[in-house]
Amino acid sequence: MSLDLILRIGTKLILPFILLFALYVQFHGDYGPGGGFQAGVITSGVVVLLTITFGLEAAQRMAPQAVVQRMIPLGVLIYAGTGVAGLLLGKNFLDYSVLGHDAVHAHELGIFLVEAGVLVTVAGTMTAIFYAFVERGR
Template identity: 70%
Template sequence: MRLDVILRVISKLLLPFMLVFALYVQFHGDYGPGGGFQAGVIVAAAVILYAIMFGLDAALEAVPVRVVEIMVPLGVLIYAGVGVASLLLGANFLDYDVLGHDHHHAQELGVMLVEIGVLVSVSGTMLAIFYAFAGRGR
């Protein structure tokens, strides 16, 4: 792929838009289709496109394996942390009503935190799978 200048330039221009679209899907998930899972896959797809166009070593430099290994349990920890915070505040597990000053804001905050946890975990898992398969021939 080193000689495909047009593909490399288009990919370099497309990557920021992919990441911004992932953020849009993440934060628009409350109002329409989308959320943490879809945004996590889009983030992972952006890194995979980067790896395909610029090489696995460049992708590993941008998002190292150690970061990916931390992302998977971190997402689960964020998700579970919201539930534990609800428990510590005297409500049921993942009962968002105690997380804010009123019902609407508490529900919005709880769902957003859970969806961020899903984004982190899904993108980390997808990248871990890609790195495992892409690095097999090395």
């Protein structure tokens, strides 16, 4: 792991901003382009960059395999759970209008929860697939 010093410092400098950009894409998806899918892929891009520069061990210290694997079903559960919450509160499946005190805010909240579910699943899946390929290659 005697990689270029500039490369390692540069990666360290740029990683938080990539994560920040992913969060921006996630939470600004209501107002501009973006959303769970794109933010999830950008998040997994952080892990890819980390693996390329610092090796698989460093990346898996930051994003352990067990966490990544649990993220995949967790996101689907968040999404489906949002739907079931509407069902339990007396409306149709994935009808968000009962989640808040008035319908508009409830819809905003529902969209936020659903996008969070998509983010978790996509980030987990992409990272897990990447880990699987990298581990096979060794």
